[in-house]
Amino acid sequence: MADPILQPFxxxxxxxxxxxxxxSHEPAYSEDGxxxxxxxxxxxERARAGIALTMTAGSAVVSRDSPPAFGNLLAYxxxxxxxxxxLARExxxxxxAVMIQLTHLGRRTRWDTGDWLPVLSPSALREPAHRAYPKVLEDWDIARIISDYADAAERMKDAGLDGIELESYGHLMDAFWSPRLNHLDGRYGAETLETRMAFSMDVLRAIxxxxxxxFIVGVRFVADEDIKGGISATEGQEIARRLRDSGLVDFLNVIRGNIDTDASLTRVIPLQGMASAPHLDFAGELxxxxxxxxxxxxxxxxLSTARHAIAAGKLDMVGMTRAHIADPHIMAKLLEGREEDIRPCVxxxxxxxxxxxxxxxxxLHNPSTGRELSQPHKIAPTDTxxxxxxxxxxxxxLEAARVAATRGHQVHLLEAAPQAGGQIRLTAQSPRRREMLAITEWRVAQCxxxxxxxxxxxxxxxxxxLATAPDVVIVATGGMAREGGLETGSDLICSAWDILSGDVKPEGDMLIFDEAGDHAGLQAAEFAAPxxxxxxxxxxxxxxxxxxxxxxxxxxxxxxxHSGAQMTITWYLSxxxxxxNRLTAHLVSDYSDKIETREVDQVVVNQGTTPLDDLYFALKPQSRNLGEMDYHAFLAGQSQKIIKNPDGQFDLYRIGDAVSPRNTHAAIYDGLRLARSL
Structure with missing residues (x-):
């Protein structure tokens, strides 16, 4: 039986x-818009690997009073x-095929960027995420913006694109549609669905x-805002029918939810620990x-979910955007019979x-994405x-091992634990973040x-x-939770890692001092809450x-x-x-001389990590380069040629948290850059 996702449309x-x-999405790789x-x-890169359609911009702005909020292309x-x-030719x-999404951001931006013009909306209600209070649209604003849409569409047709998509969720166009956001009177006012849709219909006619x-024209639209006073699912269905019946629209790209806040955005664009494809059935009904x-x-x-979406008749085209950020070669690997090699989006x-x-x-775990010119996704073999x-x-x-082996080097990997993963294994102790294990599991399989x-x-x-007779040694031993740092009482505390690993059981009243401000402190709190x-x-x-x-x-x-945890900012543990039988935590502040205390049963600290670098320093005197790295060569993708100790037996480098505490992306990027130049 033919693969449904390989059928043309x-x-x-x-x-x-x-x-x-x-x-459509905005990776913010633009220069000056x-x-x-x-x-x-x-x-x-993604077109070469077999994608059917790539949609640029998320979104390209059509007017100067739609200041770019996140690296937007400037379609005006x-x-x-x-x-x-x-871009279209290539x-x-x-x-x-290639299209572009066009929009006026409306209130979903700030006034203090771009040309510092006031943001616009059919009401004075601000969007919580960007915080700008908008100017209420006047008639001359509306006429000008309709013309701007048409101008931008004409530019895209002149550029040879296959079509455009208008953005109508969380931006200006759907603010006209939404009863909670349209406070206008008259032709574009809130009285009826017809008047609320008049702006979008005028835009489509002008285009x-x-x-x-x-020339193909579509609309990516919110068919259910899922918020009190907003566009309902019933009204969204009617909007879809009216767009279809207008004869002005060739496809609809369906969204469910609102993006006013970070919290609501996660329901529209779910992340790890949340359900996959939560709105697929809704789109299928439409x-x-x-x-x-x-x-x-x-x-x-x-691909399994994508196959189901097409085979079950729920979608005509299935979007796999973040999946292609993680692995641009999904379709090529499918066609080559290598589905198991697809790097998973976590x-x-x-x-x-x-x-x-x-x-x-x-x-997070493909550092070549966005760096296609300097760090190509395909690894070239070495001659030596x-x-x-x-x-x-x-x-x-693991990344260094994968890349070095891909280049043809003979790689020997030593690991103290009974399994791979490093700090990722701690992260995965929370069920919600268990997908993070795929970062290392994929690399283990490739190795x-x-x-x-x-x-x-x-x-x-x-x-x-030394027993492995190496020419090159790479120390990637990571780090351990940083200890100490208090005036007194360091022996009375434990680390966030202790809680996550299960070495220390959470109990009683707990104070967590989060100095690092990364995942570990919050994860320990979430883990301990029950x-x-x-x-x-x-x-x-x-x-x-x-x-x-x-x-x-x-x-x-x-x-x-939900658990009732308290969060206190601008104080730190002295x-x-x-x-x-209890502990007294003494808190001080940078802002005043005031001192506060807390009587608790347990004090947990998250102070980042300390590099595990003993092995590196033990090997350093026996290395040719004495551990030194030529950063100019490193950044240029060139091989290292430093020789400080001609009698040395190998070149020595360290990467990731063994150098300094950073994050998973930085660690993998270190491994890629170094191993690629060996």
């Missing part, structure tokens, strides 16, 4: 070669046309007048009711969380294979295929390393866990609020004393 005059697409080389390379600039034309050359009928081509994406992470949402902090989208010994089978060591020799239960000493009588999280920072970005913060806060 006819969208008007356009034949799409299969049923898998990348939905233009899709230059890095942006283009990102989309071309004439200069964008030649850049999009080159994607087409690889056999894929069609410019681009004609032989397809059955309307008969118009339906696209949809919301945590469809694997739902960490590192990609999305970064763009909402104004950074480029990066995959050597013997490489790696100590530590955490993310950094086995590549013939990497792995020795578990080997706490390597210098002589164990067992402790009370929990208070204290941080010196002005916000809880600043290293845990918005969408990842949401499930922690949700769980901790020292701990014993008072009878």
């Amino acid at each position: 006819q969208l008007k005059h356009l034949t799409l070669r299969n049923r898998v697409m990348i939905t 233009l899709p230059t080389d890095a942006y283009r390379a990102y989309h071309v 600039r004439d200069e964008i046309t030649p850049h999009m034309a080159r 994607v087409h050359d690889e056999g894929a 069609r007048a410019r681009v004609g009928d032989d 397809r059955a009711q309307t008969g118009i081509p339906i696209f949809h994406a919301a945590r469809i992470p694997d 739902g960490a949402n590192y990609c999305i969380d970064r763009i909402y902090q104004g950074e480029k989208a990066l995959c 294979p050597t013997r490489v010994t790696i100590i530590g089978a955490g993310p950094a060591g 086995e295929k590549l013939g990497v020799r792995v020795q578990y239960n080997t706490y390597a000493e210098a002589e164990d390393v 067992h402790a009588r009370s929990i208070e999280i204290v941080t010196r920072d002005r916000a809880i866990a600043p290293e845990v970005m918005g969408m990842n913060l949401t499930p922690y806060i949700r769980a901790l609020q 020292h701990v004393t014993r008072t009878g």
Whole structure:
């Protein structure tokens, strides 16, 4: 039986070669609002690997008073046309179609970016996520923006794209539709669904007048806001029918939920620990009711789910966007019969969380994504294979082993534990984050295929390393929870790692001092919540866990609020004393001389990690380079040539947390860059 996702789909005059697409999203690789080389390379890579349709921009803004919120392309600039034309040509050359999403962000942005113009909306209600109070649209604003949409669409047709998609969820267009957000009167007012849809219909008519009928136009729209006073599912169905009946729209891309806050955004774009494909049935019902081509994406992470979506008739095109951020070669591996080699998306949402902090989208465990020009996804073989010994089978060591073996080196991997994973195994102690294990499990499987020799239960000493007769030694031993740091009472506390590993059982009233502000402190609190009588999280920072970005913060806060945990900012732990059978935690602040105390049963600290570097320093005198790394060569992808000790037996490097505490992406990126240059 033919694979349903490999069947072509006819969208008007356009034949799409299969049923898998990348939905519109903004990776923020643009330069000055233009899709230059890095942006283009990102989309071309996925087109080359067999995707049917790649949708650029999430979203490209059509007006100057739609200031870019997260690296948006600027579709109001004439200069964008030649850049999009080159992108379209190169994607087409690889056999894929390409479209772009256009929008006016409305209130989903800030006034203090771009040209510092006021944000706009059909009401003065601000969006909590971006906090700007909008100007209420006037008639001349509406007329101008309709013209801006048409101008932008014409630019995209001139660039040779196959079509456009209008964004209508959380932005300006659906704010007109929503009873809770449209406070206007008259032609575009809130009185009826017809008046609420008048703006979008005028936009569509203006676009069609410019681009004609032989250019594909779709709408990505919210068919159920899932919020009091918002667009209901019943009303969403009627909107879909009216868009279909207008004859102006060729496809609908279905969204369910609202994106006003980080918490609601996680229900629209679920992350790890949440259900896969939660809105697939809803999209399928809309397809059955309307008969118009339906696209949809919301945590469809694997080909099995995608197959079901198509085979069951729920979708015409299935979006696998984050999955293709993790592995751009999904379709190529499917066609080559190598589904088991697909690098899995673990739902960490590192990609999305970064763009909402104004950074480029990066995959937690594929550091080549977004770096296609400097770190190609395919690893070239070496002409001079050597013997490489790696100590530590955490993310950094496993990546170094995978890449070195792919290049053709003989790799020997030593790991102290009975299994691979490093700190990932601690992370996975929380059921909600168990998917993180796939980061190391995938690499273990790849290393086995590549013939990497792995020795578990080997706490390597210098002589164990020397016994492997290495030409290159890479120390990837990671770190351990940082201890001490208090004026007194360090012997009375335990670490977040102690709680997560089960070495210390949570009990009674617990105070968690979170100095590092990363996942470990919150995870220990979430892990302990069912067992402790009370929990208070204290941080010196002005916000809880600043290293845990918005969408990842949401499930922690949700769980901790449910358990009644208290969160205290701008205080830090000075020292701990014993008072009878209890502990007294002494808290001080950078903002005043005030001192507070807490009587608790348990004090837990999260102070980051300390590198496990004893082995590195033991080996350093016997190495040719004395552990030194040429950063210029490292960053340029060139081989290391430092020789400080001509009598040395091997080159020595360390990576990941064995150097300094960072994160999983940094550790894997270290392993990739170093091993690629060996």
